[in-house]
Structure formats: C-alpha cells, structure tokens
Amino acid sequence: MLLEVRNLTTHYGRVKALDRVSVDVPEGTIVTLIGANGAGKSTFMMSISGVIRPSSGTIVFAGQGIEHLPSDRIVSLGISQCPEGRRVWPQMTVVENLETGAFSVSGKGVVQDRLESVFSYFPILKERRQQLAGSLSGGEQQMLAIGRALMSGPKLLMLDEPSLGLAPIIVEKLVSIIREIKEHGTTVILVEQNAFMALQIADTAYVLETGRVVMSGKASELLQNDLVRKSYLGI
Amino acid sequence: MKVQARIFIILISLVALLFVPRLFSMDYYMHMFVMSEIYAVLALSLALIVGFSGQVSMGHAAFYGIGAYVSALLSVNFGLSFWVTIWIAGFAAGLVSFMIGVLVLRLRGHFLAITTAFFGILVGLVFNNWIGVTNGPMGVAGIPRPAPLNLPGFTVAIQTRAHYYYLGLAFAVMVAFLVYRLVNSRIGNALIAIRENEELARSIGINAMAYKVLAFSIGGGLAGMAGSFYAHYILFISPVTFTVAESINMLVMIIFGGMSTLFGPILGAVFLTVLPEFLRMAGSLRLVIYGVALVVFIIWMPLGVWGSLKSFWLGRRQASLSEAGESQEHS
Numbered sequence: 001m002l003l004e005v006r007n008l009t010t011h012y013g014r015v016k017a018l019d020r021v022s023v024d025v026p027e028g029t030i031v032t033l034i035g036a037n038g039a040g041k042s043t044f045m046m047s048i049s050g051v052i053r054p055s056s057g058t059i060v061f062a063g064q065g066i067e068h069l070p071s072d073r074i075v076s077l078g079i080s081q082c083p084e085g086r087r088v089w090p091q092m093t094v095v096e097n098l099e100t101g102a103f104s105v106s107g108k109g110v111v112q113d114r115l116e117s118v119f120s121y122f123p124i125l126k127e128r129r130q131q132l133a134g135s136l137s138g139g140e141q142q143m144l145a146i147g148r149a150l151m152s153g154p155k156l157l158m159l160d161e162p163s164l165g166l167a168p169i170i171v172e173k174l175v176s177i178i179r180e181i182k183e184h185g186t187t188v189i190l191v192e193q194n195a196f197m198a199l200q201i202a203d204t205a206y207v208l209e210t211g212r213v214v215m216s217g218k219a220s221e222l223l224q225n226d227l228v229r230k231s232y233l234g235i
Numbered sequence: 236m237k238v239q240a241r242i243f244i245i246l247i248s249l250v251a252l253l254f255v256p257r258l259f260s261m262d263y264y265m266h267m268f269v270m271s272e273i274y275a276v277l278a279l280s281l282a283l284i285v286g287f288s289g290q291v292s293m294g295h296a297a298f299y300g301i302g303a304y305v306s307a308l309l310s311v312n313f314g315l316s317f318w319v320t321i322w323i324a325g326f327a328a329g330l331v332s333f334m335i336g337v338l339v340l341r342l343r344g345h346f347l348a349i350t351t352a353f354f355g356i357l358v359g360l361v362f363n364n365w366i367g368v369t370n371g372p373m374g375v376a377g378i379p380r381p382a383p384l385n386l387p388g389f390t391v392a393i394q395t396r397a398h399y400y401y402l403g404l405a406f407a408v409m410v411a412f413l414v415y416r417l418v419n420s421r422i423g424n425a426l427i428a429i430r431e432n433e434e435l436a437r438s439i440g441i442n443a444m445a446y447k448v449l450a451f452s453i454g455g456g457l458a459g460m461a462g463s464f465y466a467h468y469i470l471f472i473s474p475v476t477f478t479v480a481e482s483i484n485m486l487v488m489i490i491f492g493g494m495s496t497l498f499g500p501i502l503g504a505v506f507l508t509v510l511p512e513f514l515r516m517a518g519s520l521r522l523v524i525y526g527v528a529l530v531v532f533i534i535w536m537p538l539g540v541w542g543s544l545k546s547f548w549l550g551r552r553q554a555s556l557s558e559a560g561e562s563q564e565h566s
Contacts, residue, residue: 051438075440083438089431092424100424104440132549152440 001060002027002156002187003048003079008057010040010047017043019211020057024204025156025189030182032190032198032219034232035208041191042084044208045158048189049081050074062155076104080154082145084161084191090134094125097133097144101151111151118147121177139170143177150181157181158189163197175201195232199223207232252404256397265396267512269468271505272403273461276410278488278500280457285486286494287418288450289430290340291348293482294355295458300362300477302328302459303466307375308368310467317381321463328459329452336451340444343433355479362474374473378466399468406464407501410457415497417453426450430495491532493539502541 003025010018018040025031033041046052048059050071059067066074080101088097098118102111119126122143128136133144142162149157159178163171171194179201182188192198199205202219207228215222222228259265281295302324309320339350362369369375381402383392393402417423425446428436437443466472484507492503510528514521536543 046438049438051434070442071437072440072442075438080440081438083435087432087435089428089435091431092427096424100428100436100441101439103421103425103428148439 001025002062003189004058004060005048006058006060008044008047008054008059010043010052010054012043017211018047018054021208021211021213023206023213023216025187026204027155027187028182028185029203030178030188030190030201032192032202032205033208034192034195034198034205036232037193038210039208040211041208042160043211045081045083045160045189045191048074049079049158051081072104075152075154078153078155079158080149080152080156081158082149082160082162085164088133088136088141088144088148091132093130093132094136094144095129097148098125098151101148102153104152110153114151114153118150121150121180122147139166139173142166142170142174146174146177150186154186156187156189158191160191161193162190163192163194171197195228199228199233249408253401256400262396265400267509269396269399269403271508272400272407273465273468274485274488274504274508275407275501276461276464277458277485278492278504279407279410279414279497280454280461281485282489282494282497282500283414283417283426283450283457284454286489286496286500287423287430288426288447290447290451291344291486292351292451292454293348293479293486294335294351294353294358295454295485296477296479296481297355297358298328298332298455298458299462299465299481300358300472300474301331302462303472303477304362304369304375304462305459306463307378307466307472310379311375311377317379317463317467318384321460321467324463325456325460328462329456332455332458333448333452336448336455340447340451352479352482355477355482359474359478362477369474372474374471375466376471378470378472380470381467403464403468406460410460411497411501413457418497422446422449427495487529489539491529491539493542493545496539496541496545499539499541503539506540 001024005021005023007020007022008018009016009020021040021044023031033044035041043052047054050066050069054067057067058065061077061079064077066077089100092100095115098115099111102114105111105114124140125144125147128140133141136144146159146162162174166174175197178188178190190198190202199219199222205216205219205222206213207215207222215225215228255268256265259268277295277299281292284290284292305327306317306320306324309315309323310317335354339347339354342350363371381393383390391398393399418426425436425441428441429443429446433443488503488507489500491507492501493499511521511525514524517524532540538546
C-alpha cells in the first residue's frame with residue numbers, strides 16, 4: 001500500500017470537515033474520491049499534503065507516518081498536489097511556473113529532464129513556454145497546473161477537480177493523459193464532482209458525504225451501483 | 236529588450252550618474268541626491284519584503300533606526316570605524332528583523348501591517364526613553380565621519396557631499412545588484428510564488444515561512460546598513476527620524492515607483508525625495524500638490540510608474556508572442 005489513511009479527522013475551527021475517513025491507495029492505481037460540494041474531498045487532499053493539519057488519525061506514506069510533517073517535507077517525500085481551480089501563477093511564464101513546481105528538486109539536469117517529460121504529456125505547453133500563464137486558456141491552465149505538480153517527480157499525484165469548468169472534449173484529453181501518467185508508474189488520487197468521468201478511469205473509489213466515507217469499492221462496481229447512479233450520475 | 240542592450244543602458248546611466256556632482260555643485264542639491272541614494276537602498280530593501288514577497292511591513296523605519304543607533308553608538312562610545320560599524324549595524328538590524336519576522340510573519344494582510352506598525356512605534360519608544368543608552372529625544376551627536384578610505388594607490392577622505400554621493404552611489408548599486416540576484420534566483424521564484432498564492436506555494440513544497448522570514452531579515456539588514464550610512468552622513472541622529480510616518484514614506488515610494496520591479500523603488504525614492512523640494516516654490520500649497528499627485532498616480536498607475544510602463548511593454552510582447560504561437564499552429 002503506497003498510502004494508508006486511517007480515521008482521519010479534520011476540523012475547520014469547530015466545524016468537522018472530515019470524520020474518521022480511512023482510505024487505502026495501492027501503488028500504481030488510480031483512486032477516486034467522489035461526492036457533492038462540501039463533502040470534504042478537497043479537505044482530504046489538503047490534509048494529506050500538510051496544508052491543513054488534521055486533528056486526529058494517521059497517514060502512512062510508503063511506510064512512514066506523515067501526518068505531522070510540514071508540507072515541504074511531504075512534497076520531497078513524493079506527494080504532489082494539484083489544487084482546485086487551475087491555480088497557476090498568472091504573472092509567471094509557463095516555464096517559470098513549471099520550474100517553481102520543481103522547487104524541492106535539486107540539480108539542473110533533473111529539472112530539464114522533468115520539463116521534457118511534462119512537455120511530452122502536454123505538447124501545447126512547449127509551444128506556449130514563454131507566455132504568461134494568465135494568458136492561457138482554461139484547459140491549458142489546467143494542463144499547466146498538472147504539469148507543475150508532476151515537476152517534483154511524485155510517486156503520488158493528487159488532482160483536485162481537474163475537469164472543473166472544462167469543455168467535454170478537453171476533459172476527454174485529460175482523461176487519456178491521466179491514464180498515461182498512471183501507466184508511467186505514478187499513483188493518482190483523483191477528487192472529482194464529475195463522478196462519471198472519475199469512475200471510468202479509477203480502479204477504486206470512495207464516496208464521501210458530509211465528511212464521512214459512505215461507500216467504497218471497485219470503481220467499475222460503483223458505476224453499476226443503483227444508489228451511486230441515482231445520486232451522482234443522475235441516471 | 237536584449238540582455239546586452241539592458242546592461243549597456245545601465246552602464247551608460249551609471250557613467251552619467253558619476254558626473255552629477257560636476258553639474259550640481261550646490262550643497263543643497265547634493266544633499267538631496269545623497270538622501271535619494273539612502274532612500275533608494277531603503278526602498279529596495281522594503282520592495283524585497285512588500286513587493287516581491289507580498290508581506291506588507293509598516294515598520295521598516297524601525298530597522299533603519301536600529302542600524303543608525305547601533306552604528307552611531309558604537310562609533311561614539313567605542314571609537315569603532317564606520318567601515319566596521321556598518322556591517323555590525325546591518326547584522327544587528329537583520330537579527331532583530333529575523334526575530335520579529337518569526338513572530339509576526341504568520342499574520343497576513345492588514346494584521347501584519349498593523350503589527351509591524353506597532354513594532355515601529357515600540358522601537359521609537361525605546362529610542363525616546365532608554366535615555367541611558369540612546370540619549371532619548373536629545374539624540375546622539377558627534378558621530379564621526381567615515382575614516383579615509385584607503386584604495387590601492389591613493390587615499391580618499393570622506394569629507395564633502397560629493398564624497399558621500401559617490402560612496403552612496405556605490406552602496407546603492409551594490410544593494411540593487413544584490414536584490415537583483417536575489418529576486419532572479421530560486422529564492423526569488425519562491426518569494427513571488429508565495430506572494431501570488433501562499434497555499435499553492437506550500438502545496439508544491441515551498442517552505443513559505445522560511446522564505447518570508449529570509450526576505451524580511453535581508454530587507455531589515457539592508458535598512459540597518461542604510462541607517463548606518465545616514466548616521467555617519469548627517470552626524471546626528473534622533474528618534475524623530477525613525478517614526479512610523481517615515482515607514483509610510485518608504486511605502487509610498489515603492490507604491491509610486493512600482494514595488495515588484497527593481498527600477499521602480501529607485502525611481503520612487505529619487506522622485507519623492509527631490510519632488511517635495513522642488514515644490515517649495517509653490518509655498519504653502521506644497522503638501523497639497525504632493526498629496527494630489529500621489530492620489531492621481533495611485534489611481535491611474537496602480538502598478539507604479541515603472542510597473543505600469545513595464546506591464547505595457549510586456550503586454551505588447553506577449554501579444555506578439557501569442558500571435559506567433561497561433562500562426563505556428565495554423566501552419
């Protein structure tokens with residue numbers, strides 16, 4: 001197991017955003033968390049990456065407890081996060097954004113190699129390398145945000161709502177790139193409101209409701225589950 | 236603009252600056268220029284904190300003052316030379332700003348601004364009331380001039396305003412170069428990433444607190460060195476020079492010039508040191524005109540004078556870049 005989360009509880013002040021959430025992420029798979037707005041999906045990711053401190057529970061990554069580590073240590077251990085809403089640095093160029101993503105990496109050669117591999121996933125970024133990130137289209141910004149997360153060379157990549165606000169044709173493109181990333185050996189946690197897209201590419205899935213895991217299992221089985229179909233797929 | 240062209244322009248301007256004392260022989264003008272140099276260092280050091288790291292500090296004059304007092308007291312009481320005390324002053328101010336930074340930089344926005352302003356007031360109270368050491372409101376007098384500078388081949392005594400002008404020019408150029416190297420390094424990228432979006436910066440593995448404290452300490456240390464230069468130039472210091480109003484004055488300079496650029500703070504420092512003097516001919520309307528001018532600039536050029544010019548120029552370059560990108564796509 002690459003990542004083992006046990007009874008993770010996170011509060012915002014007095015509000016409990018995550019309530020004893022346990023999630024297993026086997027190496028080399030795509031695990032998805034689906035759920036409505038406010039179910040705690042983003043909180044889950046930020047608790048793992050150390051941006052928010054969980055109030056209790058354990059997070060074990062590659063055999064090491066990380067729930068008390070600062071976020072920069074967590075990144076250098078190999079967990080990378082692509083936050084919600086295509087957050088890029090609009091005033092930096094595409095290349096600068098990517099290089100900043102490799103902040104925990106030392107060595108110019110390594111950074112250059114990573115840059116090339118990101119460009120091979122997203123050729124459009126290579127064409128736009130000197131443009132300011134703020135001038136890219138929504139889909140391109142999302143690609144840049146994912147590319148930046150890949151720059152640290154993660155073992156585990158966490159994507160928060162990558163499909164948000166993108167045209168269906170771009171979502172399809174992203175799906176194939178996420179699959180490609182997995183095939184190259186990076187484990188992926190995918191947080192999505194677009195449950196249909198997420199369940200199609202994930203191996204296992206967890207359904208979150210108001211901070212609790214209410215259902216989990218193989219993604220292909222959840223795709224057939226009546227409750228999931230009714231509540232999240234609208235079928 | 237090509238890098239070579241840029242270096243060429245900078246060199247030409249530096250050579251031109253070397254001739255300023257020949258053109259303006261009046262002491263009054265030379266004094267304004269020396270003060271401009273001191274303010275250029277202060278504005279650059281503040282721009283590192285506010286412009287590049289996005290941490291609004293309203294207590295910068297405190298570090299300026301700490302440097303001035305440390306340097307002045309060491310030379311007056313222990314006879315240490317300016318060439319030694321300027322480093323001690325910088326180190327002392329840097330150390331204090333490190334300690335304050337660790338405490339206050341977890342705050343953001345208005346809270347940080349207000350807390351640093353109170354720190355400035357606190358330091359002012361110490362200058363005023365620790366009479367045994369600082370001589371209180373009477374200030375410290377009799378600060379010696381810098382000892383003659385032994386260059387290979389000849390010796391220069393620092394006596395006239397022109398001497399201070401050249402010394403200050405060297406100081407300002409070195410600080411500008413240091414800040415330039417800093418903001419164009421990995422550290423600079425981290426600072427800008429923190430300024431634009433701190434959560435995002437942390438989520439990709441930047442230790443935001445460490446970099447904010449680093450910028451704050453370096454900025455404070457440079458302000459302390461500027462304070463030392465000031466003390467050994469004016470030869471008298473008192474608490475009234477290092478108030479919160481002075482901190483705000485520095486903020487106005489970098490806002491006016493453009494705080495996320497390198498040239499902007501220098502421009503702001505020179506312009507806002509010289510302008511009020513030239514407005515003296517307007518008599519009692521002086522401060523009114525000054526105020527109106529500032530408001531107009533902030534409304535019409537929110538990025539500062541230099542920042543606005545730069546973004547206009549960058550915008551044109553970006554437009555031509557994306558046109559080029561699109562035509563590539565079509566072909």
